[in-house]
Amino acid sequence: MPVNLNPPDSKALLPVDGVELGIAEAGVRKANRRDLLLIRLAEGAKVAGVFTQNRFCAAPVVVSKQHLSTLDPDRGIRALVVNTGVANAGTGADGLARARQTCNETAKLLGCTAAQVLPFSTGVIMEPLPVERIVAGLPHCLAALRADAWGDAAAAIMTTDTVPKAASRQFEIGGARITVTGIAKGAGMIHPGMATMLGFVATDAKISTALLKSVVAHAANHSFNAITVDGDTSTNDSFMLIASGQAPMAEIADTKSAEYLAFRDAITAVATELAQAIVRDGEGATKFITIKVEAGRDEAECRKVAFAIAHSPLIKTAFFASDPNLGRILAAIGYAGINDLEVEGIELYLDDVLVAERGGRSPAYEEAQGQRVMKQAEITVRVVLNRGRAATTVWTCDLSHDYVSINADYRS
């Protein structure tokens, strides 16, 4: 296990050797808004990522996947360019051309090839990306590059987010102190299968590209793919893991090594903190809900049950109202799609309160107990299926009036 040298509530965002960030006001959609971020990587940095499964995936997702999959090992990724305001999704061939132009212009400025640049966009779908404004903003990003701009970077990629999301920790792995710092954005259109719209985590650890890929998949699965706000899978979701390799350590190259597992845990911890920050900032969210499903036959069925609960507007409004209308949770378990589920065996807990068992309300349960837990700002729903040994945890938020207001007003 990695030794966490910083408590999770640390406000300090630590620079990562080999990673610089530059922010500018490009006026992509609105004036006087820092909306363009350039992340420059030192030579030798390795990058791996996971992307949205949406078939209408955005042009920058297509281009980033292409650049990562055709990477020349001697010419690694040198820059990531992120704009907010316009998603460049649902934009057809023209959108692809604009995403590629962003890479070309960045490459010219940095003296690398376009294939060494990864583009990312977030914002409104089906509107053309004003690429000329992005091109005009890039030199300002370049001039502003700093290693300690993680906080500003987190703010620059926000859309409906109300707070920037960032996390930073140091770990000791194989005798070396390594740093992991990440930022993420997302508040709506949040659903597994890449939940955050954008997440960038950087570390100075040394690790092979193959192992970096397996770490990013593991971390995504246990963090960004385990949250939901509204069940909508965005067109632009991307989670990128950058390893600059500048830490004084031997390269992690064996998935069986203690160093690999420590590194994987460290990255997953930071990704989980970022993913939870997205849920806490879920559009209109007033409560943070943890859903644990235990003793299932396999993880897939545990996830079905957990997300049936997490997606139910009826349950989410009951949380908003602090109303222990907990039969709605039984209903969601019942329609989660496990066809041979025997409801008599299921136990439902709200925090430590046993609410239901043997197909109905527990004899010991009193509504005052449920009421007490429902009033909390953080609530754990625990479902014990009693049919196997698999388990899963997902995080979500409640559904409030503000969710409707935010999404009704987003473009105006």
Added chain:
Amino acid sequence: MPVNLNPPDSKALLPVDGVELGIAEAGVRKANRRDLLLIRLAEGAKVAGVFTQNRFCAAPVVVSKQHLSTLDPDRGIRALVVNTGVANAGTGADGLARARQTCNETAKLLGCTAAQVLPFSTGVIMEPLPVERIVAGLPHCLAALRADAWGDAAAAIMTTDTVPKAASRQFEIGGARITVTGIAKGAGMIHPGMATMLGFVATDAKISTALLKSVVAHAANHSFNAITVDGDTSTNDSFMLIASGQAPMAEIADTKSAEYLAFRDAITAVATELAQAIVRDGEGATKFITIKVEAGRDEAECRKVAFAIAHSPLIKTAFFASDPNLGRILAAIGYAGINDLEVEGIELYLDDVLVAERGGRSPAYEEAQGQRVMKQAEITVRVVLNRGRAATTVWTCDLSHDYVSINADYRS
């Protein structure tokens, strides 16, 4: 095709020979509320039904299914008892006993067996059914039995519904004039796999039980199973089709006959009108949305796309705001779960306006066109997949502030 003798907007609810309805105030959950309905059927009536797929299905659903599946052909169903206020779901063995007691007491009053009675409940989940109040109310229902009480019956089964839902039409089938009258309730927890919480349609047509079963399945699939308000599948959903057989006609006994098809269309038409009434009264609904998905490989994939759109809170809030933020619809099509979908072939229409094609916004599309349609109270979204010949239609409503208010306050 059946000849429809009444226009669909007819207000008159026609009695059905052999079917009587009695309503009483039983005080199930609240006082001074007509909350108990007894439907008495003349001897020889046939009943078929479809029920919720929810694994936590309610005790009355379990009992009704049992009574229908073990029916003695010489002792058909004679009564349906419906209460609102408490759903008797998530109530375990005790709930089953209470549902059975309702049947026993009804049977005593009517001089039939308990197996000839079908119980139905709707309301709050996981609370015990106050069966003693229902038993006390039954004699009042019996005393109130009338053939022309369909309107009162529609009102008596409401929960969060704001208007009673009923439809009535006459058709000529095989030279005989037959009547179809139905009522339904439901406004939230509405999702395919039995969408209405409760629907009862009665006709005086003569038809074999086997064919009645196939008609009820067909009608449900094209009506109640093609609507969604919030994606929650209730524990209590039941759609019952009653054929009293009192019309002067030969029994419909051949699925290939013109009479069978005419009857099926007539029942489906009434069921569709009731299902659409549920959507129009969807919790907090301000708009009625028709979603047509065409030119798919099979109906299953058309339904996936249609329900991805119909369930998206982001799309539903955009309809509420009359905001033509139509990229959200492309996003939903993209995450509907068709893994080999080529987005370049898809066309998206809002009413007659071509919004998107070739993976992006149509060159001819102007936002003012979308804005005009989005302001309407009734909107059709049409998605042409261009990969086959299958099609489907589903109906839904928007997501408004009032949905949150209604579900946050439902129990208080």
